[in-house]
Amino acid sequence: MRTRPLKVALLGCGVVGSEVARIMTTHADDLAARIGAPVELVGVAVRRPSKVREGIDPALITTDATALVQRGDIDVVIEVIGGIEPARTLITTAFENGASVVSANKALLAEDGAALHAAAEKYGRDLYYEAAVAGAIPLVRPLRESLAGDKVNRVLGIVNGTTNFILDKMDTSGAGYSEALDEATALGYAEADPTADVEGFDAAAKAAILAGIAFHTRVKIGDVHREGITEVTAADIASARRMGCTVKLLAICERAADGASVTARVHPAMIPLSHPLASVREAYNAVFVEAEAAGQLMFYGPGAGGSPTASAVLGDLVAVCRNKLGEATGPGESAYTRLPVSPMGEVVTRYHISLDVADKPGVLAQVATVFAEQGVSIDTVRQQGRPDGGGEASLVVVTHRAPDAALSGTVEALRKLDTVRGVASIMRVEGE
Numbered sequence: 001m002r003t004r005p006l007k008v009a010l011l012g013c014g015v016v017g018s019e020v021a022r023i024m025t026t027h028a029d030d031l032a033a034r035i036g037a038p039v040e041l042v043g044v045a046v047r048r049p050s051k052v053r054e055g056i057d058p059a060l061i062t063t064d065a066t067a068l069v070q071r072g073d074i075d076v077v078i079e080v081i082g083g084i085e086p087a088r089t090l091i092t093t094a095f096e097n098g099a100s101v102v103s104a105n106k107a108l109l110a111e112d113g114a115a116l117h118a119a120a121e122k123y124g125r126d127l128y129y130e131a132a133v134a135g136a137i138p139l140v141r142p143l144r145e146s147l148a149g150d151k152v153n154r155v156l157g158i159v160n161g162t163t164n165f166i167l168d169k170m171d172t173s174g175a176g177y178s179e180a181l182d183e184a185t186a187l188g189y190a191e192a193d194p195t196a197d198v199e200g201f202d203a204a205a206k207a208a209i210l211a212g213i214a215f216h217t218r219v220k221i222g223d224v225h226r227e228g229i230t231e232v233t234a235a236d237i238a239s240a241r242r243m244g245c246t247v248k249l250l251a252i253c254e255r256a257a258d259g260a261s262v263t264a265r266v267h268p269a270m271i272p273l274s275h276p277l278a279s280v281r282e283a284y285n286a287v288f289v290e291a292e293a294a295g296q297l298m299f300y301g302p303g304a305g306g307s308p309t310a311s312a313v314l315g316d317l318v319a320v321c322r323n324k325l326g327e328a329t330g331p332g333e334s335a336y337t338r339l340p341v342s343p344m345g346e347v348v349t350r351y352h353i354s355l356d357v358a359d360k361p362g363v364l365a366q367v368a369t370v371f372a373e374q375g376v377s378i379d380t381v382r383q384q385g386r387p388d389g390g391g392e393a394s395l396v397v398v399t400h401r402a403p404d405a406a407l408s409g410t411v412e413a414l415r416k417l418d419t420v421r422g423v424a425s426i427m428r429v430e431g432e
């Protein structure tokens with residue numbers, strides 16, 4: 001084994017960074033044996049230097065992240081501060097100054113992954129980011145490496161722990177939305193600004209990264225259709241239960257049937273209780289990958305939290321250090337297909353639509369006519385009078401598969417009917 005250590009700089013010492021530092025210290029001997037050289041933490045950039053950080057030598061703490069990545073003797077920079085800037089500049093500066101980078105920053109990778117990959121390639125460095133998608137679950141590396149000889153057609157799953165935790169609590173214990181979000185935040189699952197979780201930005205970033213790797217193309221967060229969970233009500237969840245379904249926030253990336261384009265979307269969806277994704281609880285994630293030769297693969301595990309995420313970071317650290325010792329780099333960006341991303345209107349799926357309607361003869365026929373005119377075929381309809389009466393009823397329509405654009409047209413036309421008092425909810429149905 002080489003005795004001269006590989007030098008590691010840690011940027012950020014929050015939920016993930018503190019666990020990375022802890023495991024680097026407690027597992028130092030194992031890491032050295034696996035890499036073939038010791039790894040030494042030589043600097044930790046933080047924002048609040050006065051905070052007590054157990055197990056970290058105070059002499060390593062600095063508030064000057066730029067000076068740390070410019071030192072010139074760092075082998076690997078671990079970026080776990082999050083956000084676009086200064087993370088982006090720090091990563092490129094690290095490449096310029098001789099370091100490879102391990103990052104958990106999905107927001108940045110989904111915004112500017114191509115430029116970061118180009119910078120890594122220019123300077124002959126590695127850029128690894130297993131932790132950026134689905135926490136501890138090995139997913140980036142299997143897609144980038146294990147499935148590199150196959151053709152992936154679909155990636156579908158739960159990729160945000162915080163929203164899964166909230167929906168699960170609302171469904172199984174009747175917890176309120178805010179209470180469940182507070183708990184997820186206290187457990188270290190949520191982003192620094194949890195809007196990123198609940199509005200679907202975090203899952204959209206992960207979908208962009210997954211689609212890019214899976215289809216060997218470039219997908220940015222802005223290309224991903226995004227809906228969060230803030231509009232999901234207890235009534236939606238109860239309605240899903242009545243249909244034998246549950247509500248999950250899904251990320252779905254698909255190659256078009258003709259292979260000429262891809263789609264990427266994040267939205268809440270009803271899935272049958274019999275589907276494996278329905279039993280994904282708390283902050284766990286699960287992702288199905290459908291590949292031409294392999295068939296269907298399922299990846300499952302903890303999708304958020306300090307220790308699980310640190311596991312993925314450390315796996316990347318070992319890989320990058322091994323590459324360094326072998327004077328090699330791992331696989332870079334593979335985006336040669338340059339497939340365009342189609343708009344949401346072209347996505348074909350099923351819908352569950354809940355309408356508040358006038359409880360009088362002919363209404364059902366009127367509603368059915370609108371669906372027929374828009375070319376959306378109805379699978380089931382359930383009408384129930386409202387307990388408060390008042391001449392109104394709830395009408396729940398579940399459609400067959402239809403293009404999203406046709407569904408939008410249907411909803412627009414329904415809203416114009418006098419007998420439709422309101423569209424209470426629209427949810428896609430997946431996994432059937």
Ligand SMILES: NC(=O)C1=CN([C@@H]2O[C@H](COP(=O)(O)OP(=O)(O)OC[C@H]3O[C@@H](n4cnc5c(N)ncnc54)[C@H](O)[C@@H]3O)[C@@H](O)[C@H]2O)C=CC1
Nearest residue numbers: 012013014015016045046047080081082104105304305309
């Ligand atoms: N918490 C989780 O479950 C997961 C987090 N991630 C990602 O890991 C990254 C870190 O997340 P967390 O540790 O949860 O966030 P955090 O907010 O707990 O930690 C980030 C730390 O970076 C520090 N920081 C911010 N700007 C800095 C700067 N310019 N210089 C030095 N320190 C700075 C903050 O003070 C904070 O302590 C983010 O990109 C996040 O999206 C990825 C997977 C899971």
Ligand SMILES: N[C@@H](CC=O)C(=O)O
Nearest residue numbers: 160161162189191304
């Ligand atoms: N906030 C994220 C953290 C992991 O990526 C989540 O909840 O999934």
Ligand code: NA
Nearest residue numbers: 130133135137
């Ligand atoms: Na992962």
